[in-house]
Amino acid sequence: MARKTGSHSDITGPKVRAAAQQLIARDGFAAVSMRQIAREVGVQAGALYLYTPDKQTLLFDLMRVHMEELMEAVAALDLSGPPQDALETFARFHITFHLDRAEAVFISYMELRNLTPENFAHIADLRLQYETLLETILKRGKAAGRFTVPDTKLATMALIAMLTGLTTWYRDDGRLDRAEIERIYLTMVRQMVSDGATERVEPLAVPL
Amino acid sequence: MARKTGSHSDITGPKVRAAAQQLIARDGFAAVSMRQIAREVGVQAGALYLYTPDKQTLLFDLMRVHMEELMEAVAALDLSGPPQDALETFARFHITFHLDRAEAVFISYMELRNLTPENFAHIADLRLQYETLLETILKRGKAAGRFTVPDTKLATMALIAMLTGLTTWYRDDGRLDRAEIERIYLTMVRQMVSDGATERVEPLAVPL
DNA sequence: GTCTATACAGGGATAGAC
DNA sequence: GTCTATCCCTGTATAGAC
Numbered sequence: 001m002a003r004k005t006g007s008h009s010d011i012t013g014p015k016v017r018a019a020a021q022q023l024i025a026r027d028g029f030a031a032v033s034m035r036q037i038a039r040e041v042g043v044q045a046g047a048l049y050l051y052t053p054d055k056q057t058l059l060f061d062l063m064r065v066h067m068e069e070l071m072e073a074v075a076a077l078d079l080s081g082p083p084q085d086a087l088e089t090f091a092r093f094h095i096t097f098h099l100d101r102a103e104a105v106f107i108s109y110m111e112l113r114n115l116t117p118e119n120f121a122h123i124a125d126l127r128l129q130y131e132t133l134l135e136t137i138l139k140r141g142k143a144a145g146r147f148t149v150p151d152t153k154l155a156t157m158a159l160i161a162m163l164t165g166l167t168t169w170y171r172d173d174g175r176l177d178r179a180e181i182e183r184i185y186l187t188m189v190r191q192m193v194s195d196g197a198t199e200r201v202e203p204l205a206v207p208l
Numbered sequence: 209m210a211r212k213t214g215s216h217s218d219i220t221g222p223k224v225r226a227a228a229q230q231l232i233a234r235d236g237f238a239a240v241s242m243r244q245i246a247r248e249v250g251v252q253a254g255a256l257y258l259y260t261p262d263k264q265t266l267l268f269d270l271m272r273v274h275m276e277e278l279m280e281a282v283a284a285l286d287l288s289g290p291p292q293d294a295l296e297t298f299a300r301f302h303i304t305f306h307l308d309r310a311e312a313v314f315i316s317y318m319e320l321r322n323l324t325p326e327n328f329a330h331i332a333d334l335r336l337q338y339e340t341l342l343e344t345i346l347k348r349g350k351a352a353g354r355f356t357v358p359d360t361k362l363a364t365m366a367l368i369a370m371l372t373g374l375t376t377w378y379r380d381d382g383r384l385d386r387a388e389i390e391r392i393y394l395t396m397v398r399q400m401v402s403d404g405a406t407e408r409v410e411p412l413a414v415p416l
Numbered sequence: 417g418t419c420t421a422t423a424c425a426g427g428g429a430t431a432g433a434c
Numbered sequence: 435g436t437c438t439a440t441c442c443c444t445g446t447a448t449a450g451a452c
Binding site for chain 3: 033035045046048049055
């Protein structure tokens with residue numbers, strides 16, 4: 001068999017992460033062995049340790065990179081406009097970003113418990129930052145009397161669960177295409193916060 | 209050490225399932241070993257095979273029993289009234305039932321991929337039956353002009369994701385107690401379907 | 417019904433040759 | 435940079451004593 005010579009760390013490294021992401025998303029971190037990942041990449045198991053200090057770091061890096069890309073992408077959005085616009089921008093972004101990265105999303109939600117406490121804390125912190133962006137929009141809309149949200153924190157969790165849940169059942173060959181799903185979800189999002197466009201009565205008086 | 213004598217299968221069997229549920233909810237099916245479960249129960253690993261033919265069946269039984277209890281409990285509800293009432297009854301039930309069974313819920317959502325195809329099909333079928341109950345309520349409300357729901361199937365998935373998501377962050381010692389959370393979520397649920405009580409305009413014309 | 421003992425496969429990770 | 439070989443542990447599951 002022809003065996004590769006020379007340096008390939010700049011190629012093999014990404015291949016290792018890609019294979020790990022695919023396998024972990026499908027079978028779960030604990031169920032995937034380093035030998036499987038190596039087989040997928042086309043190297044021996046021992047060679048993986050040239051690209052990652054251990055299996056835990058491999059998982060952490062996948063989740064960290066995913067969250068960093070998420071934060072970078074969301075930071076590029078303009079969320080400074082009216083809260084209704086910001087909410088729509090955020091929701092559209094969330095749907096698109098997550099549907100485009102089904103594997104990474106799945107891992108980031110399912111494998112949190114397989115992180116060491118330190119690594120978990122880091123990912124949880126990034127996630128909280130992301131959620132806070134949405135909550136800030138809701139707070140602005142509530143303060144402006146445009147949204148009727150009993151509790152902005154709970155609404156944040158509810159909206160993210162609802163939007164992210166999409167990734168668990170969406171299929172490319174499903175009944176509705178992405179544009180339709182996006183439109184329908186946006187309608188539900190707006191209704192859930194009783195977007196001011198619906199001309200509702202006074203917000204409920206609920207303690208923060 | 210005093211060693212138990214006589215028959216204990218009626219006691220040890222449930223203890224095995226309880227230990228398995230606790231450990232699998234915490235660490236994941238693939239990460240939990242039969243040795244761990246046995247240690248928790250207080251028997252040797254080999255003894256577990258008196259109560260389950262194998263590890264897969266242990267997982268499947270946990271999920272099957274959970275889903276069967278869910279279907280039995282939901283069947284006892286009266287969902288025949290006005291759709292607004294039925295939706296409220298269903299949502300309250302879903303929240304309470306799921307918060308009371310955090311471990312079983314977590315397992316039923318996280319470990320689907322660790323089921324054999326046959327076992328998966330069985331659980332998926334039960335879940336679809338449950339979801340259909342909610343969708344039926346939404347269809348009734350839409351037909352009666354009480355709910356503004358662009359798509360009942362998507363609204364079903366969105367509502368279930370939102371309500372079930374609660375279990376991932378709810379803590380007994382959190383900021384809000386269960387009654388408050390339930391009330392807030394019900395408000396959001398009603399708003400999301402634009403419950404007719406809000407006196408809205410015509411439903412959007414959207415293809416089924 | 418539970419035990420000890422064990423079979424056998426596979427796990428993560430490392431050492432040292434090439 | 436990748437290989438083979440290997441260490442040592444743990445996995446599921448079974449056999450047979452008590």
